[in-house]
Each structure stands twice: as structure tokens, then as C-alpha cells.
Amino acid sequence: MKKILKNQAVQSLLASLLCVLAGLLIGYIVLLFINPAGAWEAIVTVVKNFFYYPSKAAVVKYFGNTLVKTAPLLMCGLSVLFAYKVGLFNIGAAGQYVVGVAASLYLALALHMPWYVCLIAAMLAGALLGAISGLLKSYCNVNEVISCIMLNWISLYGTNLLLNNVKETASPYTFNLVNVNASALIPSMGLSKLFAGNRYVTIAIPIAVIVAILVWVILEKTKFGYELRATGNNKNAAKYCGMNEKRNIILTMMISGALAGLGAALLYLTGFEQWQCSQSSVPGMGFNGIAAAFLGGLNPIGTIFSSYFIQHITNGGAYVDKSMYCAQISDLISSIIIYLCGFVAFFKYFMNSAIDRREAKKAEKLARAETEEGGQK
Amino acid sequence: MENPYAIEMLHITKKFPGIIANDDITLQLKKGEIHALLGENGAGKSTLMSVLFGLYQAEEGVIKKDGREVQIKNPNDANDLGIGMVHQHFKLVECFTVLDNIILGVEPNKHGFLQKQEAREKVLALSERYGLHVDPDALIEDITVGMQQRTEILKMLYRDNEILIFDEPTAVLTPQEIDELMQIMKNLSAEGKSILFISHKLNEIMEVSDRVTVLRKGKYIGTVETAKTSKEELSRMMVGRDVEFVVAKDEAKPGDVVLDVEGITVASKVHSNNAVKDVSFQVHAGEILCIAGIDGNGQTELVYGITGLEPLKAGKLTLCGQDITKAPIRRRSVMGMSHIPEDRHKHGLVLDYSLEYNMVLQRYFEPEFTNKAGFLKRPQIRKYAEKLIDQYDVRSGQGPITVARSMSGGNQQKAIVARELDKDPKLLVAVQPTRGLDVGAIEYIHKQLVAQRDAGGAVLLVSLELDEVMSLSDRILVMYEGEIVGELDPKTTTVEELGLYMAGAKRKEAAQ
Ligand SMILES: Nc1ncnc2c1ncn2[C@@H]1O[C@H](COP(=O)(O)OP(=O)(O)OP(=O)(O)O)[C@@H](O)[C@H]1O
């Protein structure tokens, strides 16, 4: 038992679960303060998400919806994770995600390209944005966090401008993909049937999982991953053994950007959402990616599960009784939980010292028992 | 009768994954004595001291202070009991002054306002009393390692610690500073402080300690009185065999020029002057050329320039006939340059990588370890690492998969030396290659360096250790304030003469 608890992987998992529990608890307390009458019910609703529906078909269908939005979140999580392994904090995943939307939707709606071309374009756009931060970092020593934040805003307004060309006249939203260019929809290949005909469920979901596994393979099994992690762990040693730090930083930011851009395409090319061209804030998807990466223990496979969980909570928040709580309550609850997710490291430390203390106490007891025994003799 | 022991560590056992670092070890420290702790690399010395200082919790055993059992759960507990420690790697805040570092955490205050004057007086009084010269207002990053160490010692004294632990304090000091430290330790013990002292240098132990406790592979071997023992006996207790202190080597047979350094100048990071000023020399195949000098006279920057870690401001470098003045580090390495770096944690290792990954740090990209598709060949890496571990006796808890961070300082060093020597370099740049190694390991590494030389390799050795310089080198260049001030032949020079050159009291133009 003790051995299992000391295992690194098990610890990460437990710490993540603890974070989730703590997040739910604090969320519950906040709800209690706002309106104690419905608090318990509300928090249960958040956790239940699609189980809220009585019919099995509906449950399956809305489970599909959660999965559809998990795919882009997973990509953003991977984007953050990949850069983090090299010691970079890619807060620009949000912006890279946004240009991914721009590229994929513009190609789909204005140029009537098929889905795979749009997908690749989104990756290229994200990579390009990432490259800017990478270049600035390696050649001008501009902190990537600063340049990324700036680029987030530039890309938001640039995207609004560009997609204005393909938006409906009466609303701020872009055209519906189904009506304009159905060939740009990511194929479902029968997956939608599994989810009670939910046509948004496409191969985007398996693609996302495969990419996560790929990222894991690159980081753990290849020479490139070896170099990247060495650079992230000890920049000086990487330089000492002749690794090309500048090139690696730029490449990393490009790959991170491509991942986030791909995430955008995996969502928008299902037709699940349209872009709102009057949007004045950067979508939270990229930022939630940070939480997903950390909650997933900075492990690509772990991130698959953590991003599902975060999406689950976010979707569940939508079902909270709006007559008792204001409309933003769902965002508030999920943000609290996501925020707590960042504390994985802290929980790990806390757990370790708790184990140590227990052991010390046990040893003390034993020692005391022994001396008493000795005294009786 | 009064208990003569200040600290007793009885039957201490501390385990780490795959290894028992301390196996039923007993150590008794008398009041007012200097007690040396001796043992091979990885014997468990640092671990034992960390248990005493509350950094680790022992699984078994008790600690007694003045005969009374105590619990030391963290360094604060240790501090409350009057136990202080100078770590192998100092723990000072670089951008603070000496004074601020000393009072950090125990700042005297009145109604919440800092009373610095009071602290300054106390520090100055202490520094006077024990001969610990520091400039209270200098920034840590600007002072020498020796003064940093005196700051660490003052930090302990300022907290009125009675039991002082020194973990390999002399590994980073110059010979002059070592002499000073020995004197300081003697003063401290004369004042009634009890001192625990870890060192691999038997001369120091013989000079300063009252008693010595020897550990081997985590086990307690014995405690002896220094006056009744000898260097030879101590090393036998420690490694279980006789150790040769002087390397046996034949006359060097210098061959072609391997490295040609022509008038190189390297900028300094700390001041606006150049750290290396127009330095020229040649290293030949089959010789060990040593750069001697007091720490901080440009040796570090010279090596950075040669290995490519820093760009040259002027001058030309030629390796085996090819111009490498502007060559990237990887190219130099592939051409046959190896580099044992001065700072093993900063440059030498990726501490969070496993030992096997660190072993291939210079070669991971070779076809032997990476296939055409860019995947690492794990089984080959494992096999190669196991070979080196075996050959160089690198000890660790879990072999190739041990995380480098958890290895003992000396074994980390051995891993680096193994990696760099096994590349079979044409030119080996070795900076303090035996820093922190035990006598047995030093003997082995010295033999390897000589073997490297005899096989026709060129060795550029940078060392602060005069014994090492005198016994290993075929030629000595002395560096002073960024210039080569003399070339000496170790066979005809005395240590005293070398010392004069190093201090800048004597100079002659280096013969080219
Ligand atoms: N935190 C740790 N985790 C796992 N193993 C450890 C840890 N610290 C030390 N060890 C192991 O315990 C053993 C003893 O290490 P320790 O640092 O005490 O050696 P040492 O006697 O100080 O050696 P050196 O002279 O090289 O400094 C080593 O084999 C090391 O690998």
C-alpha cells in the first residue's frame, strides 16, 4: 500500500483527483453563499452533465456533444504541454486556436475547400503564429508570455475582420457550413450512429486521441523529444552538448501552434459552432488548455482524460437552474474547478508529507509499545 | 558523570529506492571536537548529515543531543537545537548582500522595523572573533567562493549554532582558502563548537580533525583517533585496499599539434574588462598540458572560449588543422573535442534525466543510438550505459534508470568523466575532473587520463589542485589576470615557485 502511494504515476493521478474534489467542494460552498436552497442540486447537476436527461438516447447524444468539444480542448492542452516540456509557457494557445478558426473557416466558406485542406491550413496558421513567438524568443530574447498575449489579441481582431467576409447579413455569425460547403465537414464515418444520430460526432474525436498518442511518442521515444526535454530541463546542459537551442525553441512553438490550430479546425469543421464576428474576447478554449495540461499531470495520455473532465464540467454547468442562479454561474463553477486544477503539484507535496507524518507516528507508536513492554519485564 | 557527547546518532538507517544509503550507522560527536566523516562516493555521508539536519527522516535509529533523545523533522528543528549546516552547494541569495543573507529569516526588529545596525555589529564582532573576513555590503554574486563560504559559516554562528556541519567545504576552495578554513575550524573548536566535517582530502583530515568515522557502502566501518592513524590506513578502511597517491607515468612523447590557440580574447561576464587577454598556446598529441592558477583568473572563460560556450572576441582556434574559431559546439564535439565541465550541475548533467540518458548526452544522435526514423534505440542506450557504469564504477540506487539528481555528488562526477572519456577524444578539455571524488576514484581517473595521453590523445587540464597539477601534467601554464604568465616544467619546478607565479609575484613570457 505504502509502495503504491509512493509511486509517481499513482501520485499524479491521486493529486489530480484531489484537485477535482477540492474544486467541487469550493464550488459548492460558493453556491451555498449565493443561494443555499439549490446548492446541492446545482453541484449535482454540474457533475451529472448529460445524465440530466431521462432518456437513454438523449444521454448518448449529449455525451457526444461533450466529446465534440473535448477534441479541441485536448489539442489546446497538448499545445501547452508540448511547449512546457521545453520550458516555454505557451499562453498563446488561445491565439493560435483563433487563427486556426480563421484559416479553416475562411478556406471552407470563401474558397470552398474540402475538409482536409482546411484542417492543414488551420495547422499552418497556428504554426505560423507560434513561429513568431518562437523567433522573437530565440533571436530577440522576448519573453514568450508577453509576445503570446499580444498575438492573442492581434489574432482575435484579425480573425473578426477576415471572417466578416463570410458572415450572414442578419447576424454576427459566420455562414452555416452545411448550407455553404458540406464537403468541408469532417466526415463522421458512422460514428454519429453510435451517438444516437448526433451528426457533430465525427472522426475529429479519434483524430484528437491519435494526436495525443503521437505527441507522447515524439516526446518519449524520439531523438527530437530527447532534445526538447533536455532543453526544457537544463538549457545550459543542452547548449553544452551542442543542441541547437534556437532551432528547437522555434520548432517547439511551431508544433504547439499547429496543435492549437488543429484543435480549432476539429471543432469548427464539425459545424457544431459558428464564429461570432463581433466577439471581443479571446475564446477560453486555449486558456482552459493550460488547466487541462496541468490536471493531466503534463502527460499527453493524462491530458486526454483531464480535458474530457474539464469539458464535462463546463457542459454540465449549462444545466444549472437559471431561476436560482444567474446565467454565468455555470462558468463560475467550472472556472473554480479548473482553477483548482492548477494545484496538482501542491497536492502532491501535501500528500507526500501526510504519508511521511503517518509513518513517523506509526514508528513512534511502535517504539513506545516496545519500551513499555521492556518496562513490564 | 557528564555526558561527553554533543550529538549521538545511534543505529541510523535510511533507505532510498534500490539502496540502503545508511545501514545501522552510529556516529558520536564529542563536545568541542572536530570529527571527520570519510567514505567513498555514495557511501552515505551527505545522507547521514541530511538526517541530522532534518532534511531526511531516518527509518530507524535515534538522535540524541546532550544525552537527551530529540526529534528533528525539518531544518527549523535542527536550528532550534543549535545545529547548522554548510551545504556542498551553497544556499545563498545571489542578489542580496552578505549581511542580508546572514540575517535572512532571523532579522532583528523593533515594532516590525528592521534593526540592521544591530545585526551589522553582531556580524562584525563574530567575523573579528573567528577571523572570518567578509565585506557585509558586497553582493553575493560579486564575491569569491571562499567569501561565500565564510558567509555561510557566519550564518551558522549568527544563529548561535553550537554544532556545525561542513559537507565537502574544501572541494570548491583554492589552496590558500583551504588553509584559512582549516584555521577557522580550529578557532571554532577552541571556542567550544563541535564540528562535523566531510572531506575526501586525507591531508585536510589528518591536519584538522580529532577523530575520524569511516563509512563504506552505507555501512559503519569504524571510528579512529586521527593522531593514531595514517593516510594509508584511512584509505584502506575506506576503499578496502591500498591506494596509490602518485600516478605512475612514463615520459610524455608529444606528437603533432592538436589544438592551436592563437591570441584569443574572451569577454568577462562580471566586469567590463576582458577575462582572457590575447592568450596563445598549443596542445600536442600525447601530452597533458595543465593550466594552473588561482580561481577567477580567466580559466573558466578560456575554457568557454575553446569549447564554444562563449564566443571569442578575437583570435583563432585550430583543432587538428581545421579552423574552429566560429564552429558550433556540436561540430567541435564531433571533430573529437570532449569537455568535462567545471560545474557539473549547470552544464554536465540533465539532473531530471535518468543516468542512462545522461550517459549518451554527447552521442544520442549517432546511428548507434538513434535509428533513421529518429527513434531512440533504448536497448542500445541501456547496454552502453551499463557498460560505462560497470567500467567506471558509477554507484547509484537503481543503475541506469536512476534519476541523476538523486545520485551522490561524486558519482555524478564519475558519470560525466565516463561519458567524456569514452568518446575517445582527440582533445580532452578537463576542468577539475576529480572535484569531489574519493581517493580510489581519483586514482582511477588519473590513470585514465594518463592512458588517454599514452594513446595519443591531447589533454588540456584545468585544475586548482596543486598536487594534481604537479603529479599529472607534462607542462604547466600559469594563468594570472587573464594572461599566461609563465610556462613551467613540473619535473624542475617546486610547488613554492608555482605558487609565486599563481599569485602574480613572478612572471616570464611564455615560451611558444
Ligand atoms: N534523494 C535521493 N533519492 C534516491 N537516492 C538517493 C538520494 N540521495 C542519495 N541517494 C543515494 O544514496 C547513496 C548515498 O548518497 P550520499 O549523497 O549520501 O553519498 P556521499 O557519501 O555524500 O557521496 P559523495 O562523496 O559522492 O558526495 C547514493 O547511492 C545515492 O544514489
Ligand SMILES: [Mg+2]
Ligand atoms: Mg555528498
